[in-house]
Amino acid sequence: xNAPSATPRExxxxxxxxxxxxxxxxxxxxxxxxxxxGAMLLRARNPIRGRERVRIAVLGSREHNFFTNGAxxxxxxxxxxxxxxxxxxxxxxxxxxxxxxxxxxDYPLSxxxxxxxxxxxxxxxxxxxxxLFREEHSPRVLVEKVDFISAPGTSAGVVxxxxxxxxxxxxxxxxxxxxxxxxxxxxxxxxxxxxxxKANTGFDYDAPSFVPATPEPDxxxxxxxxxxxxxxxxxTYPRFAATLxxxxxx
Amino acid sequence: MExxxxxxxxxxxxxxxxxxxxxxxxSGVAMAATAAIVAAGPKRLRLVCVPVGGIQADLLIGAGLIxxxxxxxxxxxxxxxxxxxxxxxxxxxxELKDATCPALLAGLxxxxxxxxxxxxxxxxxxxxxxxxxxxxxxxxxxxxDDPIVVVPAxxxxxxxFHAPEADRFGNVRIGRQAELAAMAYAAKTTLVTVERIRETxxxxxxxxxxxxxxxxxVTAIAQARNGAWPLGLWGEYRVDDAxxxxxxxxxxxAEGFAAYLQGFLRRRExxx
Numbered sequence: 001x002n003a004p005s006a007t008p009r010e011x012x013x014x015x016x017x018x019x020x021x022x023x024x025x026x027x028x029x030x031x032x033x034x035x036x037x038g039a040m041l042l043r044a045r046n047p048i049r050g051r052e053r054v055r056i057a058v059l060g061s062r063e064h065n066f067f068t069n070g071a072x073x074x075x076x077x078x079x080x081x082x083x084x085x086x087x088x089x090x091x092x093x094x095x096x097x098x099x100x101x102x103x104x105x106d107y108p109l110s111x112x113x114x115x116x117x118x119x120x121x122x123x124x125x126x127x128x129x130x131x132l133f134r135e136e137h138s139p140r141v142l143v144e145k146v147d148f149i150s151a152p153g154t155s156a157g158v159v160x161x162x163x164x165x166x167x168x169x170x171x172x173x174x175x176x177x178x179x180x181x182x183x184x185x186x187x188x189x190x191x192x193x194x195x196x197x198k199a200n201t202g203f204d205y206d207a208p209s210f211v212p213a214t215p216e217p218d219x220x221x222x223x224x225x226x227x228x229x230x231x232x233x234x235x236t237y238p239r240f241a242a243t244l245x246x247x248x249x250x
Numbered sequence: 251m252e253x254x255x256x257x258x259x260x261x262x263x264x265x266x267x268x269x270x271x272x273x274x275x276x277s278g279v280a281m282a283a284t285a286a287i288v289a290a291g292p293k294r295l296r297l298v299c300v301p302v303g304g305i306q307a308d309l310l311i312g313a314g315l316i317x318x319x320x321x322x323x324x325x326x327x328x329x330x331x332x333x334x335x336x337x338x339x340x341x342x343x344x345e346l347k348d349a350t351c352p353a354l355l356a357g358l359x360x361x362x363x364x365x366x367x368x369x370x371x372x373x374x375x376x377x378x379x380x381x382x383x384x385x386x387x388x389x390x391x392x393x394x395d396d397p398i399v400v401v402p403a404x405x406x407x408x409x410x411f412h413a414p415e416a417d418r419f420g421n422v423r424i425g426r427q428a429e430l431a432a433m434a435y436a437a438k439t440t441l442v443t444v445e446r447i448r449e450t451x452x453x454x455x456x457x458x459x460x461x462x463x464x465x466x467x468v469t470a471i472a473q474a475r476n477g478a479w480p481l482g483l484w485g486e487y488r489v490d491d492a493x494x495x496x497x498x499x500x501x502x503x504a505e506g507f508a509a510y511l512q513g514f515l516r517r518r519e520x521x522x
Contacts, residue, residue, distance in 0.1 A: 071428070072355055113335075
């Protein structure tokens with residue numbers, strides 16, 4: 001009998017957990033079920049692997065959030081250097097890892113208006129390992145230059161210890177080189193090719209001549225994800241947890 | 251602490267042109283009071299979302315009450331984007347003061363401390379600095395080559411939120427929602443709605459006292475059972491996801507929004 005294979009979303013969750021390797025404290029913003037699941041997976045898996053204890057703070061959760069100082073604490077905690085990793089997305093992400101959460105066209109009369117910057121214009125500068133996550137991998141999201149810089153990928157002449165570490169999409173995983181201010185393609189997910197990534201990415205990036213496949217989660221990881229992690233996730237994201245379960249049935 | 255009042259009397263405190271600070275969805279949003287405010291119809295309000303807005307901001311914008319909004323985002327969360335906010339932005343019908351969460355919180359902190367501004371890391375190189383001429387870059391007076399952003403103090407005319415309970419003396423339980431205290435400290439007037447009013451003082455017990463906003467900061471309190479609906483209230487009830495989804499669908503068009511708003515106001519009248 002074959003081991004069950006992971007669904008595309010489970011692949012992403014496992015990839016998030018792998019990207020968090022070595023992290024001790026990770027925070028997850030609102031409306032971020034896949035990053036939240038990845039952080040929960042890391043927390044569940046580390047003790048089994050004899051690794052460091054992980055603390056997580058999932059915004060919007062009562063159970064999986066240790067903050068007692070309201071909306072202040074995430075930002076103060078990050079400002080003190082206590083948050084090792086965080087996730088940001090964007091309606092647009094460009095090749096220099098600048099992100100746009102505001103809208104397209106000429107501000108303030110945006111042609112398409114998104115919710116707004118949230119904490120990005122601060123957290124991107126102070127959290128050492130920021131993972132950019134956006135499920136949609138298309139030229140309209142991954143653009144050459146963002147229309148509005150909510151937060152720049154890199155900065156010169158200012159105090160900054162934080163910034164982009166990697167970009168994970170539904171199609172591929174990129175590393176970010178802060179010195180060169182460029183992404184480098186690390187792997188492609190299940191069945192996609194180097195050419196698929198090229199065709200769906202609006203910015204220029206580096207790529208090795210052979211691009212490996214993003215690793216599938218091992219059976220132990222998959223079992224944790226389908227058990228404890230899905231259960232923990234359902235408290236904050238009941239609809240998403242139900243979707244995960246439904247996708248497994250197919 | 252001045253008074254225990256009706257929702258209508260509470261809403262009447264919000265006069266034309268005032269700046270109104272409201273909390274994020276998870277902290278206790280005074281939705282019943284919002285219906286009363288829409289019914290009263292004050293004009294040209296300047297909304298300050300602490301630090302992000304949701305259905306409350308979208309409703310107030312759709313009802314035409316808001317002249318300007320200072321916020322880090324407006325979103326309906328899992329139900330999607332905020333349709334009336336988005337439409338108003340595209341139509342140029344709102345003065346926008348886009349922000350980032352900790353900058354708004356820093357502004358409130360300056361307000362609570364009575365100082366004119368507060369420094370904050372990050373932001374330099376963000377286009378927010380171009381669209382927020384009131385945010386400045388200064389040199390750190392204590393170190394060389396360290397430019398840093400300063401944001402002005404925020405002193406809202408009115409802060410408004412919903413909480414589980416107040417006591418007869420006007421003290422309000424706010425639990426872990428520290429930004430509610432910051433809003434009240436910084437604001438000139440604080441209006442609170444609560445699920446319940448209890449007879450014994452919240453300050454009499456060490457276990458509850460730490461999470462209490464003292465009556466000193468509270469101007470008026472109105473009782474409103476289920477007062478955060480369709481949003482949830484911490485420790486009390488969950489958000490009504492189906493209702494939020496229904497709002498998100500209907501508010502896509504101006505006509506759909508008008509129909510939703512009518513139903514929302516009628517439901518509140520029936521509850522009163």
